[in-house]
Amino acid sequence: MSNNTLFNRTKPPAPEPESPVQFPEWHETQLSNGLKVLIYEEHSIPTVLLKLITKTGSIHDNDLYQLAGFTYTLLTHGTTSRSATQIADEIDFYGATLSSSAGFDKGTVSLNMMTKYLDEGLDLMADVVLNPTFPESELEFVRAQALSRLKASYAEADHLASDAFNKSVYQSHPYGNPSAGTEASLQAIQTADVKAFYEKYAAPNNAFLIVAGDVRIDDIVEKLEARFGAWQPKPVEPVSYPTPSESNANKVTVVHKDGAVQSTIYVGHLGFKRNHPDYIAFSVMNMILGGYFGSRLNLNIREQKGFTYSIHSTLEGNKELGDFYVTVKVRNEVTREAIQEIMTELEKIRSEKVTEAELEAVKQYMTGMFVIRNESPAAIASRLLVTELYDLPKDYNQTYSQKVRAVTSDDVLAVAQKYLHPANAYIVLSGDAKAVAPSLSDFGEVSCLDAMGNKFEG
Missing domain, CATH: 3.30.830.10 (Metalloenzyme, LuxS/M16 peptidase-like)
Incomplete structure (x- = not known):
């Protein structure tokens, strides 16, 4: 009897049921x-x-x-x-x-x-x-x-x-x-x-x-x-800043790096701040899209196309605002195609529900990594820092896994449709503008800059 009749090595094993683990008391x-x-x-x-x-x-x-x-x-x-x-x-x-x-x-x-x-x-x-x-x-x-x-x-x-x-x-x-x-x-x-x-x-x-x-x-x-104890309190005046306007069309910016053989690409737009109520649901959606090795973007652009070693998507939630982006490094020759594949994946996750298998795998991954990353005092300190700095609920860490597990495929589709805007994105890359910029005009208006932010004429 061959080993292949005992083990199917072409598929990962199904995850075991999650063990209940509590965030430590503080x-x-x-x-x-x-x-x-x-x-x-x-x-x-x-x-x-x-x-x-x-x-x-x-x-x-x-x-x-x-x-x-x-x-x-x-x-x-x-x-x-x-x-x-x-x-x-x-x-x-x-x-x-x-x-x-x-x-x-x-x-x-x-x-x-x-x-x-x-x-x-x-x-x-x-x-x-x-x-x-x-x-x-x-x-x-x-x-x-x-x-x-x-x-x-x-x-x-x-x-x-x-x-x-x-x-x-x-x-x-x-x-x-x-x-x-x-x-x-x-x-x-x-x-x-x-x-x-x-x-x-x-x-x-x-x-x-x-x-x-x-x-x-x-x-x-x-x-x-x-x-x-002798450190004296004092008034600290709050400061407000204008909210950036959102783009109403794709805009392409190429920062010229003379002789570059590859492009460093960012595709994204304004997101939301860290304490937004949809942050966890968006995080689940993002993990499926490009947040870990088994994500759609990685399977497409790395595993199937072979364009890159690594690609990921991120929601950077800060205290006042946040941004969402996909980033990847690819050869000049496939820069345009890589951007197109990113756009395709963004549109796909906005237009159809993710599979239950994808969703369950990501929820297992996120809750499992949450536990693993709480194994040291330094890790707990980092969790407490984020909770306090970004005005998260006091029970955020205690209820995180429960809230991740509660996310449905309908929730994933809803946040993707509400917060992903591939038709109104900023497509920004650093590379050889002379080599890559001519092929990008169908994505939107193209601007070329030098490293100092000045217009690059080529």
């Missing part, structure tokens, strides 16, 4: 100054992770692109009692990591270290948060690094396509600002700008702190109160 409290603290106790490893999140970021840069990035990078570069070198030496001595950075919607200070050195680590973390000096010499160091990264980015196809796509979708909204800044903005940022930015947005009533790992709730709250 505790929420506040310090005397109103700083919200989210605590997850886990004692299997004697380490602890702390993340202080301030509700600000590049969305508040205005015309000084990268101001938030400079500000948060510089927090660990000097305080009233420690130089940048002293901070680095202390962190190395305790075998810890201390980092600070900014994204679209958040500024982060993160500390990860062994529990037995937690007192010393908290002293250092509090010092960089409460007493930064933003030294001029360190600002110049950060500026030089940023200018170097900016220069390198002009040759990176991924960066060129991503920035051009964001600009097309978000227009004058800050989410569309150049991700690495511009030479003019990087040169313009001064110490006074950095200090003013931090003074304006850094406050306990505009922040929250996540603690995950080997701690006891009462003990860590007492330690945090001793270090951060």
Whole structure:
């Protein structure tokens, strides 16, 4: 008897029934100054992770692109009692990591270290948060690094396509600002700008702190109160921005990269913010479309056509707005055909119900990966961060799997029809405009730009 009579190796095995797994318990409290603290106790490893999140970021840069990035990078570069070198030496001595950075919607200070050195680590973390000096010499160091990264980015196809796509979708909204800044903005940022930015947005009533790992709730709250309790709250004025207009036709943008032999493609449009009520149903639809290896886009464009090694679709849900896109890298010769296949798959998922087999496989995958990705304190901290930053329901993680399992094929079709707009998409790619642009005119009006965003004549 051959093995093939026992096992059909041409088909994956059916998934086993899902085991009930609960999201772990966590505790929420506040310090005397109103700083919200989210605590997850886990004692299997004697380490602890702390993340202080301030509700600000590049969305508040205005015309000084990268101001938030400079500000948060510089927090660990000097305080009233420690130089940048002293901070680095202390962190190395305790075998810890201390980092600070900014994204679209958040500024982060993160500390990860062994529990037995937690007192010393908290002293250092509090010092960089409460007493930064933003030294001029360190600002110049950060500026030089940023200018170097900016220069390198002009040759990176991924960066060129991503920035051009964001600009097309978000227009004058800050989410569309150049991700690495511009030479003019990087040169313009001064110490006074950095200090003013931090003074304006850094406050306990505009922040929250996540603690995950080997701690006891009462003990860590007492330690945090001793270090951060004197941090004074203050008014933080909300800022509003105009909502980008949606396209009423397909628009094609090619960012020229001389001599490129492949195109980095983005196809998409405005989506919705992270706490939208249809986010989970859309996520299920997106997973079927292009969210994992067994997705339609991957089976078509990678497995059947052989155009690429990887293709995926994504809903980027931010705090204020979001965007949906499909992205792929393909050879110049198949650029047009790859875009056409993307459009075909977008139209297909909008026009007919997904099969029950597809839907069940994706729901099993999503609920299974949710469990796997909750296996460490760092992973739980990330879940809590998303829930708090994006104003999700308190029980979001506890009910996530249940809500995924409740999505039907009718729900998938409804969100696809409501939120996917392949006839009004931005088709943005970085590649050799002379080689690929002539073949794209039937998708829509074609504009060619250089790496600086200026019109490219060819």
